[in-house]
């Protein structure tokens with residue numbers, strides 16, 4: 001979500017990878033950001049000028065971001081080619097920062113094109129960054145979980161909940177709320193509003209979702225929890241290989257078979273269309 005610390009975390013990830021001797025391949029996909037505090041290998045702003053897009057298409061800020069991202073997505077095959085290029089040292093991670101307005105990325109055609117392009121070329125993991133101090137209120141916590149759930153639902157990719165800013169507030173309460181429905185319900189006890197009742201019911205529904213989620217507490221500001229972050233990313237990578245990849249290969253096989261069937265049907269149609277002409281042609285021969 002906006003302000004959760006995505007850019008600061010990316011800066012931290014980049015520094016962590018550089019310190020390990022294997023710099024990451026870093027990408028900025030936010031066309032509206034004024035400055036990025038890390039050295040980006042690919043920056044959407046080098047390709048699309050968001051302010052010009054707003055002017056040219058007579059759009060507001062969100063429309064401008066969305067259209068810039070759509071324009072960029074049309075060239076994403078070139079981005080993937082750049083990512084696949086051999087380098088020394090070979091980066092182990094490609095990390096992408098997304099626009100702050102979550103819905104622009106997750107619910108747009110370009111967001112789908114970009115995530116699918118990554119996911120069909122590399123093991124891909126979504127890191128959902130959460131402002132931990134801000135989600136100490138049970139209903140804000142629930143709003144974050146519903147957003148995470150909708151991203152998981154949309155992308156079907158392994159998702160890691162990254163509780164950021166643990167230098168300000170520990171994320172222990174959030175882990176407890178995910179593990180123990182009663183603890184979450186107790187936190188809502190004094191609240192008798194409709195929203196609190198809804199949150200309680202949703203928490204029950206989300207129990208299964210929580211069970212299959214990896215989570216970690218980090219501080220992008222101090223670097224706390226970064227080793228655990230990378231361990232969790234590796235766990236998510238396994239999930240990608242065991243669950244997402246077979247499903248992706250099945251979809252690709254299905255697509256290929258449909259294409260083969262379509263081509264065979266076209267060929268058959270062509271044969272039928274040309275048959276009477278051949279017969280006509282041979283009848284006309286002396």
Ligand SMILES: Nc1nc2c(ncn2[C@@H]2O[C@H](COP(=O)(O)OP(=O)(O)OP(=O)(O)O)[C@@H](O)[C@H]2O)c(=O)[nH]1
Nearest residue numbers: 001002003004005006007008100164165219220221
């Ligand atoms: N205390 C603390 N502050 C942090 C941490 N990470 C980020 N911040 C602060 O949170 C604010 C937002 O951080 P950004 O990295 O710009 O957040 P973002 O999610 O990229 O923001 P948008 O792109 O605008 O959505 C800044 O003031 C950061 O300094 C952290 O781990 N601890």
